[in-house]
Amino acid sequence: MNQxxxxxxxxxxxxxxxxxxxxxxxxxxxLPAALPVAGGCIGAQDTQAAxxxxxxxxxxxxRLFPELAASNGVIESPLLPAAGLQQxxxxxxxxxxxxIKADHRLPVAGSIKARGGIHEVLEFAEGLAVQHxxxxxxxxxxxxxxxxxxxxxxxxxxxxxxxxxxxxxxxxIGVAASALGFRAVVHMSLEAKExxxxxxRRRGVQVVEHAGDYESAVxxxxxxxxxDPYSHFVxxxxxxxxxxGYSAAALHLRQQLLDAGxxxxxxxxxxxxxxxxxxxxxxxxxxxxxxVLGPHVHCFFAEPVQSPCxxxxxxxxxxxxxxxxxxxxxxxxxxxxxxVPRASLPAAELMAPLLSGCLTVRDETLxxxxxxxxxxxxxRIEPSAAxxxxxxGMLTGSDAGQAWLRGQGLLAHLPRATHLVWTTGxxxxxxxxxxxxxxxxxxxxx
Ligand SMILES: *Cc1c(COP(=O)(O)O)cnc(C)c1O
Numbered sequence: 001m002n003q004x005x006x007x008x009x010x011x012x013x014x015x016x017x018x019x020x021x022x023x024x025x026x027x028x029x030x031l032p033a034a035l036p037v038a039g040g041c042i043g044a045q046d047t048q049a050a051x052x053x054x055x056x057x058x059x060x061x062x063r064l065f066p067e068l069a070a071s072n073g074v075i076e077s078p079l080l081p082a083a084g085l086q087q088x089x090x091x092x093x094x095x096x097x098x099x100i101k102a103d104h105r106l107p108v109a110g111s112i113k114a115r116g117g118i119h120e121v122l123e124f125a126e127g128l129a130v131q132h133x134x135x136x137x138x139x140x141x142x143x144x145x146x147x148x149x150x151x152x153x154x155x156x157x158x159x160x161x162x163x164x165x166x167x168x169x170x171x172x173i174g175v176a177a178s179a180l181g182f183r184a185v186v187h188m189s190l191e192a193k194e195x196x197x198x199x200x201r202r203r204g205v206q207v208v209e210h211a212g213d214y215e216s217a218v219x220x221x222x223x224x225x226x227x228d229p230y231s232h233f234v235x236x237x238x239x240x241x242x243x244x245g246y247s248a249a250a251l252h253l254r255q256q257l258l259d260a261g262x263x264x265x266x267x268x269x270x271x272x273x274x275x276x277x278x279x280x281x282x283x284x285x286x287x288x289x290x291x292v293l294g295p296h297v298h299c300f301f302a303e304p305v306q307s308p309c310x311x312x313x314x315x316x317x318x319x320x321x322x323x324x325x326x327x328x329x330x331x332x333x334x335x336x337x338x339x340v341p342r343a344s345l346p347a348a349e350l351m352a353p354l355l356s357g358c359l360t361v362r363d364e365t366l367x368x369x370x371x372x373x374x375x376x377x378x379x380r381i382e383p384s385a386a387x388x389x390x391x392x393g394m395l396t397g398s399d400a401g402q403a404w405l406r407g408q409g410l411l412a413h414l415p416r417a418t419h420l421v422w423t424t425g426x427x428x429x430x431x432x433x434x435x436x437x438x439x440x441x442x443x444x445x446x
Contacts, residue, residue, distance in 0.1 A: 010400075011315065014360065015327055017305040021359045021394045023404045024314060028353040029295035035287075035353070038240065038346040044291040050119055050241075051248040057122045060144040064179045067107045075114050077102045079256040082421070085376040089369070090393035096271070096417030098392065099262075100373075101253065104381045104426035109172035111337065111385075111425030112246070112281050117172030117234065119245025121161060124232045125180050128155060153181035160185055162225045163234040164218030166277065167196035168337050168384075168425055173234050174205035187221035189213050193336055195430050213331060214278075215323075215341050236278050237344045246284025250292040257293075267413050269296050273391030274422045275384050276301035276358070277340040279310045279347035281424070283355075290354045298356040298410075300395070302387035304333035304363060311358035313343035314351065321345055334363045334437075337384035337425055357404070361390045364444050371441035373423070380434055381426040388421040 006012075013020035034041035058073030068075065080100040091098055106114040125147065129135045134152050135143050146152060161177035162185040163170055170186035177184040184205040188197060189212060197207045210217040218236060225233035234242065257264065264270045272289060274282035279301070286299040301310050306329045312322045323342045324331050331341045369389040373379050395401040396414065405411045426434075 010311070014305075014308055014311065014329075017329060019305060019360050019362060019365070019390065019394070021357060021398055021400045022311050022315065023357040023400065024352075024355050026352045027356055031290060031353065035350055037350045038238065040240075042240065042244070042287070042350075046244050047247040047250065047288045047291060050244040051251050053122060053126065054119060054245070054248060056139070056141050057126075057144055059141050060147055061108075063145060063148055065108055071107075075106060075108060075118065076252055077105050079253070079260060079420075080377065080379070081260075082377055085372060085389075086392075088372045088376065089389055090397055091419060092396070094415045095392070095396045096414055096419050099260075099418060099420045100377070100379070101272075101420055101422045102379065103249075104379065104385045104423040106427065108175060109168065110428035111168040111172065111382075112422075113168045113172030113425075115249055116239075116242035116245035116281060116284060117163075117169050118176045119248070120234050120239060120241040121173060121176040121180065121182075123241050124161065125156065125182075128159065147180065156181035157183065158230055159183065160225070160228065160231040161234065162187065162221050162231055164188075164214070164221035164236065165192075166214045166336050166339055167192045169234070169236055170200060170205075170207075171196055171428070174200045175203055178204050185221070185224075187217040187224075189217045193433075195433060199428065213341060214339060236280060237342075238346055239280065240346070243280050243284040243287070243347065243350075246281045247288030249285050250288025253289070254292050262418050264293050264296050264418070266296055268416045268418070269298060269410055269413055270418045270420060271356075271392070271395060272297060272299045272420045272422060273359075273388030274299060274301055275335070275338055275387035275424045276303050276310045277307075277338045277384075278342075279313075279344045279351070282310075282422075283344070283347035283351050285422070286354050287350060299354070300356055300388075300391050301358045302391055303358065303360050304335045304338050304366070304387070305360045306330045306333050306363075307335075307339050307341065308358070308360045309340050309343040310348065311360065313345070313348040314355065314358060318345065318349055318352075333383075335366055335382075335384035335387060337382070338387060359391060359394050361387050365390055367437060367441035368444050369441075370437055371445065374438065379423070379426075380429065381423045382429050382434075383437060385423040385425045388423070391421065392419040
């Protein structure tokens with residue numbers, strides 16, 4: 001082994017499945033009012049529209065889901081201080097303060113999919129209800145309670161909502177669709193977690209298992225739904241409704257930051273670290289945050305070393321749509337929510353001017369950090385949800401991160417920075433399953 005000959009560029013590290021940090025040379029500080037995506041354009045008003053839709057449905061959601069009664073139908077998560085975790089993550093006291101956006105606690109879906117997945121089901125239901133005269137296009141939130149009545153349920157029962165998923169999107173879509181009265185079909189890969197399939201079946205959702213990976217489950221579901229006019233397919237690789245549902249999180253986070261006294265401006269940068277699978281969830285949130293908080297928010301996507309599809313896509317540009325298999329990687333990871341071989345092209349297109357960078361993480365690190373999170377905060381997260389915790393250390397502690405911070409003029413502002421790690425799932429992980437993660441994480445720590 002000759003250290004001098006080893007290549008430490010992101011491409012070489014990726015190929016060797018070693019953790020790496022890639023910084024986006026195309027990021028722009030100032031944004032146009034609308035951004036091109038999938039042949040159309042979206043802007044800040046689309047995030048507002050998604051948030052308004054979620055608000056219109058809130059009374060109905062509170063009625064359908066007892067766990068939403070206390071929040072009056074609002075599906076949200078807390079912003080948690082995490083100073084006790086800083087040292088373990090390698091974030092020195094003078095390098096900013098650590099917070100957690102706790103989407104692992106999101107009700108109904110138990111993951112970040114409660115945002116985008118449920119939004120898309122609601123948008124589909126709303127369109128049908130207006131088209132069939134059950135509510136008017138100007139209906140008030142209270143009018144939406146009519147959608148829990150027999151006329152609406154009979155209408156919805158004629159339709160199928162289908163989705164292809166590694167697990168969590170299926171949980172979100174399946175539970176929301178079946179609660180409204182739709183038939184729900186979730187296409188999953190054989191290796192998807194058994195407890196996720198079980199939970200869906202218990203809710204009356206049809207689970208179709210496919211021999212291949214996530215990508216083949218999506219393709220099969222898409223083809224099956226295309227042949228049926230009474231079927232709506234939630235397309236994780238292409239859907240803008242999903243993406244905009246996720247983006248609405250930014251409006252709520254803005255208020256949480258205000259309430260916590262966290263300032264975001266040139267002298268107080270905000271770094272956000274988001275676990276990334278196909279890219280829709282983190283891209284939606286980044287889109288929302290860049291509009292709502294401006295140029296001083298820097299978003300980074302975090303992926304497993306064996307499934308860095310979004311980083312590959314960002315490096316390739318829109319000319320290609322590379323798969324992790326092309327790079328000799330296995331797509332095998334304990335982070336099942338992130339085990340995606342090929343990124344969403346629309347998400348990557350949208351991220352070209354918005355995203356600050358991508359990073360990759362080993363499975364052992366995910367499991368170790370899952371334990372550190374438990375010990376420092378008592379929070380229970382799943383392995384996918386731990387991906388962002390490598391971010392602060394890699395950004396502030398690596399040569400590439402330091403050089404980028406200096407180049408961006410951010411180094412001097414680091415002491416007043418906020419590092420926000422987005423934890424994306426965990427609420428419904430069964431105790432025995434979670435205990436196994438903890439034991440494996442503890443074994444790795446020694
Ligand atoms: C789905 C998911 C993500 C990433 O979302 P994508 O839209 O696939 O990028 C991250 N974490 C968890 C736990 C998820 O379920």
